[in-house]
Amino acid sequence: MRETCAFYPGSFDPLTNGHVNIIQRGLRVFDRVLVALANNVNKNAMFTLQERADLVREVFAGESRVEVIVFEGLMVEAARKVGATAVLRGLRGVADFEYEFQMATMNNLLQPQLETVFMMTEKSHFFVSSQLVREVAGLGGDVEPLVPALVLQALRKRLP
Numbered sequence: 001m002r003e004t005c006a007f008y009p010g011s012f013d014p015l016t017n018g019h020v021n022i023i024q025r026g027l028r029v030f031d032r033v034l035v036a037l038a039n040n041v042n043k044n045a046m047f048t049l050q051e052r053a054d055l056v057r058e059v060f061a062g063e064s065r066v067e068v069i070v071f072e073g074l075m076v077e078a079a080r081k082v083g084a085t086a087v088l089r090g091l092r093g094v095a096d097f098e099y100e101f102q103m104a105t106m107n108n109l110l111q112p113q114l115e116t117v118f119m120m121t122e123k124s125h126f127f128v129s130s131q132l133v134r135e136v137a138g139l140g141g142d143v144e145p146l147v148p149a150l151v152l153q154a155l156r157k158r159l160p
Contacts, residue, residue: 006030006117007084009038009075012052013045014151015059016133018125022090025119027065034082035060035068038075046134046158059148076111086115092126 006026012019012035026033035056039049047055053068060066071078079087087107089100097118104116121128128146137143137155144152 002085003032004030004086005032005034005082005084006086006088007034007036007075007079007082007114008088009036009071009078011040011043011045011130012037012056013043013047013130014052014133014147014155015055016125016128016130016147016151017145018090018092018121018128020059020148021122021125022088022119023060023066026088027063029117030086030088032065032067033088034084035066036075036078037068037070039070039072047154051154055151055154058150074110076107076114079114080111084114086117089116089118090121091118092121092129 006029008023008026010019023033023035037049037052037056049070053070056066056068069078069082075087087104089104091097091100100116100118107114107116133143133146133155137159143155147155
């Protein structure tokens with residue numbers, strides 16, 4: 001039987017407990033989850049690509065089925081190159097669905113053999129986004145319940 005590999009793309013700036021939850025649940029469905037960090041030039045990143053990749057690797061250090069890569073260009077091409085069988089995406093609400101449905105449709109046009117699998121974010125993480133974490137942390141708010149301990153440490157080092 002062919003190994004299943006989920007390609008989980010995003011900026012992960014920073015990695016949140018919502019992301020961690022989707023990765024952990026993805027491991028119940030797929031043999032491997034490939035966390036694929038995209039360099040989004042339209043976003044003002046807090047952490048470098050290397051820092052983000054290192055944080056994901058550290059958070060999942062005990063899980064050999066989670067791998068981390070950095071990619072540029074079309075996500076479907078990067079997924080094809082690594083032999084992914086599906087794209088894993090988390091959904092928080094209706095606005096996410098509309099955007100993700102549009103992206104999944106385009107990705108299907110470009111790579112019909114690459115399936116997109118949506119997972120609803122658990123209700124405890126429903127409101128969390130990396131952008132919100134950056135904003136709250138930047139204003140001195142407590143984001144401890146929203147991010148893994150290693151990410152919290154990195155945020156505290158980065159922010160005054």
